[in-house]
Amino acid sequence: MPPRRTGAAPDLMERPLVLAVESSCDETSAAVLRGPRELLGHVILSQDAHSLYGGVVPEIAARAHIAAIDDVVAGALREAGADLAAIDVFAATAGPGLIGALLVGLTWMKAAAWARERPFLPIHHMEAHLFATAIADPHAVPPFVALLVSGGHTMLIHVREWGTYELLGETRDDAAGEAFDKVAKILGLGYPGGPRIENAAREGDDTAFDFPRPMLATNQRPEDADYFDFSFSGLKTSVLTRVRSLEREGKLGSSIHDLAASFQRAVIDVLVAKTLRALDWTRAPRIVLGGGVAASRSLRTALDDGLNGRATLHVPPPRLATDNAAMIASAAAFHFARGATGALDATARADLPFPGLERSRTARSR
Numbered sequence: 193m194p195p196r197r198t199g200a201a202p203d204l205m206e207r208p209l210v211l212a213v214e215s216s217c218d219e220t221s222a223a224v225l226r227g228p229r230e231l232l233g234h235v236i237l238s239q240d241a242h243s244l245y246g247g248v249v250p251e252i253a254a255r256a257h258i259a260a261i262d263d264v265v266a267g268a269l270r271e272a273g274a275d276l277a278a279i280d281v282f283a284a285t286a287g288p289g290l291i292g293a294l295l296v297g298l299t300w301m302k303a304a305a306w307a308r309e310r311p312f313l314p315i316h317h318m319e320a321h322l323f324a325t326a327i328a329d330p331h332a333v334p335p336f337v338a339l340l341v342s343g344g345h346t347m348l349i350h351v352r353e354w355g356t357y358e359l360l361g362e363t364r365d366d367a368a369g370e371a372f373d374k375v376a377k378i379l380g381l382g383y384p385g386g387p388r389i390e391n392a393a394r395e396g397d398d399t400a401f402d403f404p405r406p407m408l409a410t411n412q413r414p415e416d417a418d419y420f421d422f423s424f425s426g427l428k429t430s431v432l433t434r435v436r437s438l439e440r441e442g443k444l445g446s447s448i449h450d451l452a453a454s455f456q457r458a459v460i461d462v463l464v465a466k467t468l469r470a471l472d473w474t475r476a477p478r479i480v481l482g483g484g485v486a487a488s489r490s491l492r493t494a495l496d497d498g499l500n501g502r503a504t505l506h507v508p509p510p511r512l513a514t515d516n517a518a519m520i521a522s523a524a525a526f527h528f529a530r531g532a533t534g535a536l537d538a539t540a541r542a543d544l545p546f547p548g549l550e551r552s553r554t555a556r557s558r
């Protein structure tokens with residue numbers, strides 16, 4: 193029999209009761225999960241204060257996590273009908289994210305694990321986004337192409353099996369969600385930008401302005417550095433330039449909806465085209481979306497239309513698309529089942545490396 197690193201019984205290995213916290217940005221969240229998918233308790237508290245500033249203020253985020261975390265953890269445990277003594281595995285996001293914010297959740301969970309003499313598992317936030325969809329949809333499992341689109345990241349990953357990740361493409365500058373947030377600020381729509389732009393776009397004409405589709409040319413080939421990569425910063429500047437000239441002409445007020453719709457269309461065109469390229473390249477049978485921008489109905493519809501039955505599209509419910517602790521717990525259950533033994537010496541890192549991720553040799557970008 194192969195040695196079992198934790199010494200735990202097989203049923204505990206596969207269906208441990210996991211308590212996880214997510215505090216990498218502006219959501220304080222805790223979840224209790226049995227095994228990789230059975231969600232027993234889940235609380236997500238979004239911090240509102242940042243909307244005053246048009247973006248997340250790290251110091252405010254860290255303080256708000258401290259104020260909320262006890263109640264959020266207690267709420268998740270109550271919902272699950274469990275107490276700390278029942279928990280087999282403790283987990284928290286260790287990065288990437290805001291360092292002060294990360295430390296709040298990580299320190300809480302490490303202390304609890306130490307007190308209860310149970311393993312603590314540090315989890316990578318973006319790897320966890322890969323697991324989110326499968327909590328609600330049992331078919332969202334490898335092999336698949338993942339499009340991860342959040343406020344901090346934009347990544348196309350070929351997932352042949354859990355734990356082994358081939359990075360096909362990523363953003364060279366702004367993340368997709370970040371572009372939505374910055375353009376929403378330019379248009380005076382507030383924060384978070386994605387949903388506000390999507391709302392404004394509903395009443396706009398997406399052909400009104402011809403914004404660029406960055407890194408998307410029809411003559412690119414898979415060997416080209418920019419075939420799978422993204423870039424959104426130039427698009428944002430192009431919106432800014434247009435806004436300034438409309439302002440000078442006194443036409444800005446009447447153009448907001450058209451600007452939102454045309455910008456959103458440009459981002460989505462690029463995301464869809466690159467995802468379809470990844471699908472052709474990998475021949476994966478399904479696509480899994482993750483990250484806050486996956487909450488966009490317009491993106492889902494455009495992907496569905498573009499796919500035209502070539503592969504199945506798996507999208508997380510909105511609550512599991514944006515930041516949440518259920519996905520952290522699910523990733524922890526996977527690593528525990530694989531034999532991870534816990535690391536009380538783990539620390540938070542703003543730039544934590546993605547475990548098991550390797551840049552594809554075909555899609556060379558640097």
Ligand code: KG4
Nearest residue numbers: 342343344369385386387484485488514515
């Ligand atoms: O994954 P997430 O909750 O946090 C990070 O890890 O960054 O993603 C947040 C991002 C924000 O940039 C927000 O504007 C974007 O997700 N977002 C959307 C939509 N809902 C949220 N972007 C486009 N359309 C949406 N409906």
Ligand code: ZN
Nearest residue numbers: 342483484515
């Ligand atoms: Zn996220």
